[in-house]
Amino acid sequence: MTPPLPRLVRAALLLAFLGAATPPACPPAAAAGDSAAVDEAPADAWPMFRGVLAGTGRSAARFRLPLAERWHRQLDKTAFDATPVIMGGRIFVGDLDGTFHCLALDDGRTLWTFKTDVGFPAAAAVSGDPAVVVVGDAAGMIRAFDAADGSLLWTHETGAEISGGPTLLPAEGGARVLVGSQDATLVCLSLADGGVAWKHTINDQIRCSPTVAAGKVLLAGCDGRLHVIDALTGAEEVEVPIDGPTGTTPAAAGDRALFGSEGGVFWAIDVSAGKPAWKIAPQGAGQAYRSSAAIAGDLAIVGTRGRSVEAMTIADGERRWRQPMRGRVDASPVVIHLDDGHLDDGHLDDGHLDDGHLDDGQSGDRLAVAVADSAGKIALLGTTDGERLWEFDAGNGFTASAAVAGGCLVLASGDGTVWCFGGEGEP
Numbered sequence: 001m002t003p004p005l006p007r008l009v010r011a012a013l014l015l016a017f018l019g020a021a022t023p024p025a026c027p028p029a030a031a032a033g034d035s036a037a038v039d040e041a042p043a044d045a046w047p048m049f050r051g052v053l054a055g056t057g058r059s060a061a062r063f064r065l066p067l068a069e070r071w072h073r074q075l076d077k078t079a080f081d082a083t084p085v086i087m088g089g090r091i092f093v094g095d096l097d098g099t100f101h102c103l104a105l106d107d108g109r110t111l112w113t114f115k116t117d118v119g120f121p122a123a124a125a126v127s128g129d130p131a132v133v134v135v136g137d138a139a140g141m142i143r144a145f146d147a148a149d150g151s152l153l154w155t156h157e158t159g160a161e162i163s164g165g166p167t168l169l170p171a172e173g174g175a176r177v178l179v180g181s182q183d184a185t186l187v188c189l190s191l192a193d194g195g196v197a198w199k200h201t202i203n204d205q206i207r208c209s210p211t212v213a214a215g216k217v218l219l220a221g222c223d224g225r226l227h228v229i230d231a232l233t234g235a236e237e238v239e240v241p242i243d244g245p246t247g248t249t250p251a252a253a254g255d256r257a258l259f260g261s262e263g264g265v266f267w268a269i270d271v272s273a274g275k276p277a278w279k280i281a282p283q284g285a286g287q288a289y290r291s292s293a294a295i296a297g298d299l300a301i302v303g304t305r306g307r308s309v310e311a312m313t314i315a316d317g318e319r320r321w322r323q324p325m326r327g328r329v330d331a332s333p334v335v336i337h338l339d340d341g342h343l344d345d346g347h348l349d350d351g352h353l354d355d356g357h358l359d360d361g362q363s364g365d366r367l368a369v370a371v372a373d374s375a376g377k378i379a380l381l382g383t384t385d386g387e388r389l390w391e392f393d394a395g396n397g398f399t400a401s402a403a404v405a406g407g408c409l410v411l412a413s414g415d416g417t418v419w420c421f422g423g424e425g426e427p
Contacts, residue, residue, distance in 0.1 A: 039052045039053065039054040039056050039058070039252075040052060040056060040058040040059055040060045040335075041058065041059045041060065041061075041404070041405075042059075042060055043059065043060040043061040043062065043405070043406075043407075044405055044406050045086060045087050045088075045126075045128070045405050046059065046084070046085055046086040046087075046403040046404050046405045046410075047085055047086075047087055047125060047126050047127065047128075047168060048085060048123065048125040048126075048165060048166065048167055048168060048209070049083050049085070049122070049123040049125070049164070049165035049167075049209045049249065049292075049401070050209065050211070050249055050251070050292060050294075050332065051334070051403075051404075053167060053168075053169065053211070053212040053213065054211060054212070054213045054251070054252040054253075054295075055209070055211035055218075055249050055250055055251045055252055055292065056251050056252070056253070056294060056295040056335070057251065057292065057293070057294030057295065057332055057333060057334050057335060057401070058294060058295060058296070058334070058335040058336075059334065059335065059336050059337075059404040059405070060337065061336055061337065061404045061405065061406075061407065062336070062337040062338065062339050063336055063337070063338060063339060063368075063407070063409070063422070063423045064338075064339040064423030064424065065338060065339075065368075065380070065389060065390055065423065065424075066389075066390045066424050067380070067390050067392070067409065067421040067422065067423060067424065068421065068422065068423070068424040069392070069419070069420070069421055070408065070420045070421060070422045071107055071108050071420050072108070072417055072418065072419045072420065073103070073108035073417065073418050074415065074416055074417040075095065075099075075101070075416045075417070075418070076416070077097065077416070078095040078096060078097040078099065078416040079095065079096045079097070079413075079414050079415060079416050080093060080095055080096065080399075080400050080412035080413060080414065080416065080418075081096060081121045081122075081399045081400055081414075082094050082095075082120055082121060082122055082123050082124070082165075082400055082412065083123040083165065083331075083332075083400045083401040083402075083403060083412070084123070084400070084403040084410050084411075084412055084418070085123055085124050085125060085126050085133075085165075085403060086105060086126075086403050086404075086405035086406065086408075086410065087126040087127075087128055087131075087133075087147065087405075088128065088131070088147070089104065089105045089106065089406060090102055090103065090104065090105060090111060090147065091103040091104075091105055091108075091403075091410055091418070092124045092126055092133050092135075092147070093120075093123075093124070093400075093412050093418070094119070094120020094121075094122075094124065094135055094137070095119065095120060095416065096119035096120070096121065097119055098115055098116045098117055098118055098119055098120070098137075099113050099114070099115050099116075100113065100114040100115075100116075100120055100124075100135060100143075100145075101113055102133075102147070102150060103418065105405070105406055105408055105410070105420070108418055108420065111150075112149060112150035113150070114143070114145065114150055114152070116137060116141075117139075118137050118138045118139040118141075119137065119138045120135055120136075120137050120138070121137075121138055121161065121162070121163055122135075122136060122162055122163055122164050122165045122209075123135075123165030123166075123209070123400075124165060124166070125165055125166040125167065125168050125177065126147055127147075127168055127175060127191060130191070130192075131146065131147040131148055132144050132145070132146065132147055132153065132191055133145050133147045134166045134168075134177050134179075134191070135165075135166070136158070136162025136165075136166065136179055136181070137161075137162060138161045138162070139161070140157060140158040140159055140160050140161055140162060140181055140182075140183065141155060141156075141157055141158075142155065142156040142157070142158065142162065142166070142177075142179055142189070142194070143155050144177075144191070144194060153193075153194075154193055154194035155194065156187070156189055156194045156196070158179070158181040158183055158185065158187065159181065159183030159185065160181050160182035160183035160205070161181065161182045162179060162180075162181045162182075163181075163182060163205075163206075163207040163208075163247065164179075164180050164206065164207055164208045164209040164210075164247070164249065165209045166178060166179045166209070167179075167209055167210045167211070167212060168191065169188075169212055169231060171197075171231075171232065174190055174191060174192050175190075175191040175192075176188050176189060176190060176191060176197055177189045177190075177191050178210040178212070178217060178231075179210075180206030180207070180208065180209075180210060180219065181205075181206060182205040182206065182207065183205075184201050184202050184203065184204055184205055184206060184221075184222075184223075185199055185200070185201045185202075185206070186199065186200045186201075186202075186206060186210060186217070186219060186229070186234075187199050188234060197234075198233060198234030199234065200227075200229055200234045200235075200236060202219070202221045202223050202225065202227060203221075203223040203225075204221055204222040204223035204224075204245065205221070205222040205245075205247075206219065206221055206222070207222060207246075207247030208220050208221075208246070208247055208248055208249040208250070208259075208292075209249040210249075211249055211250045211251070211252055211257070212231055212252075213252035213257075213271075214252075214271075215230070215231050215232070216228050216229065216230065216231060216237065216271065217229040217230075217231050218250045218252060218257045218271065219250075220242070220246045220247075220248060220249070220250050220257075220259050220261075221245070221246070222245035222246070222247065223245070224241060224242055224243060224244050224245055224246075225239050225240060225241055225242060226238075226239070226240040226242055226250070226257060226259075226267075226269050227239055228240075228271055228274070238271065238274040240269050240274055240275060240276065242261055242265075242267055242269075242276075243261070243263060243265065244261050244262055244263035244265070245261065245262050245263075246259060246260065246261040246262055246289070247262070247290065248260055248261070248289055248290060248291065248292045248293075248332075249292040249332075250269075250292075251292065251293040251294065251295050251300060252271075253295050253300070253314050254314070255270055255271050255272045255273075256268050256269060256270060256271065256277060256314060257269045257271055258293045258295075258300045258314065259289070259292065259293060260288075260289020260290075260291070260293070260302055260304075261288070261289060262288040262289070262290075263288070264281055264287055264288055264289065264304075265279050265280070265281055265289075266279065266280050266281075266289060266293075266300075266302065266310075266312065266317075267279045268300075268314065268317060278316060278317040279317070280312060280317045280319070287304060287305035287306045287328075288305050289302060289303075289304055289305070290303075290305060290330040291303030291304065291329050291330055291331060291332045291333065292332040292401075293332070293333070294332065294333040294334060294335045294369060295314070295335070296311075296335045296367050296369065296383040297367070297383070298313055298314055298315065299311045299312065299313060299314065299320060299383060300312050300313075300314055301333050301335070301369050301383065302332075302333065303325070303328075303329025303330065303331060303332065303333060303371055303373070304328075304329055305328045305329070305330065306328075307324060307325050307326070307327060307328055307329065307373070308322050308323060308324050308325055308329065309322070309323045309325060309329055309333065309369070309371055309381060309386065310322045310323075311383070311386060320384075320385075320386075321385050321386035322386065323381055323386035323387075323388070325371070325373040325375075325377060325379070326373055326375040326377045327373035327374035327375030327376070327377065327397060328373060328374040329371060329372075329373050329374070330374065330398075330399050331371060331372045331373070331398045331399060331400060331401045331402070331411075332401040333369045333370065333371045333401075334369065334370045334371075334401060334402045334403075334404055334409075335367055335368070335369050335370075335383065336367065336368055336369075336370060336380075336404055336409070337365065337366065337367060338366040338367065338368050338389075339423070367382075367383040367384075368380045368381060368382060368383060368389055369381050369382075369383050370402045370404070370409055371402075372394070372398035372400075372401075372402065372411055372413075373397065373398065374397040374398065374399070375397055376393055376394040376395050376396045376397050376398070376413070377391060377392075377393055377394070378391060378392045378393075378394055378398070378402075378411065378419075378421075379391040379392075392421070394411075394413055394417070394419060395415075396413045396414050396415035396417065397413065397414045398411060398412075398413050398414065399414060400412045400413070407422050407423065408420050408421065408422050409421045409422070
């Protein structure tokens with residue numbers, strides 16, 4: 001029997017939104033395990049592209065290393081660019097050939113599907129109460145489904161492809177959905193019926209998911225600007241030049257928005273001051289950032305098209321570490337907690353820990369970042385020093401990022417395979 005959908009995430013999102021209303025002074029000095037200071041998704045759900053409104057790419061889920069494959073399922077004649085989202089023991093993900101899938105988290109079986117003529121290049125977003133999943137397609141159509149049975153609830157048509165996943169926003173009178181599209185317009189819709197609350201148009205395409213912190217929408221555009229928009233009214237308050245286009249989703253940490261650009265520059269924008277705090281070019285091959293950053297304590301961690309993962313301090317952009325990968329890293333990192341009570345001295349090539357090494361998190365907490373590359377390598381890296389803790393060769397590349405919920409790390413690959421991993425020995 002499929003587990004019932006919980007009625008938890010709307011409250012979790014509301015707490016995250018309200019908790020961001022008075023951000024700490026920048027740079028943050030948060031303990032790595034302090035979810036009041038660093039927003040993270042609940043352990044049992046991954047409701048949107050970067051997990052939470054603030055775009056931190058961080059989960060409260062805790063894993064025991066080494067990870068082990070629980071199941072994988074290859075879907076015929078398709079591919080995935082979209083990051084899965086997870087709610088109530090269900091995985092929601094659209095493929096590039098026009099099928100939106102609802103799969104069981106425990107074994108990958110199909111619960112329902114919706115088919116159309118165009119693909120789904122971006123993540124969906126899913127709420128728990130009401131149980132609604134919202135997704136946009138390559139033709140610019142936004143659809144809302146009943147998450148339990150896949151019945152269509154409402155539609156909204158935009159003017160171009162939707163390349164960034166929706167963001168769910170608590171609001172008086174009912175939750176809202178923020179969606180940007182390549183017609184350069186950000187639209188705010190009612191989750192209940194798809195009614196338009198407001199629209200905001202910039203000068204070029206929108207390819208990122210909107211980030212929300214302190215009541216503001218942070219939108220990085222192909223017009224070479226970071227836009228700071230009032231989340232309730234859609235009025236623009238600040239516009240900060242970033243010297244080139246980007247399609248990455250900003251991560252919010254204190255007063256800063258952190259993201260990379262197509263020009264190969266990683267930016268930290270001081271949102272309160274309306275100007276850059278610092279910027280840095282990647283080491284090695286200076287290629288574009290298409291990966292969105294994750295936040296782990298005082299670090300922003302991001303993948304590069306120069307085949308590496310980098311960690312930089314939020315305060316001043318100092319590069320703490322750089323870990324080479326086999327392929328380009330367009331998928332965005334995801335930060336998880338580690339249960340270090342059950343280590344072994346296995347070998348990395350066998351999918352085990354490397355000498356039982358863990359990074360030293362703050363306040364006794366231990367964190368790892370999960371990342372996948374274009375060559376099919378999935379890795380867990382220590383957030384403090386970038387050391388490899390575990391890796392797996394999936395055989396085909398990833399553009400989509402991982403999703404984390406219910407003790408599972410879930411990824412969808414370019415050959416149409418959905419993978420699910422969990423802690424070894426855990427149910």
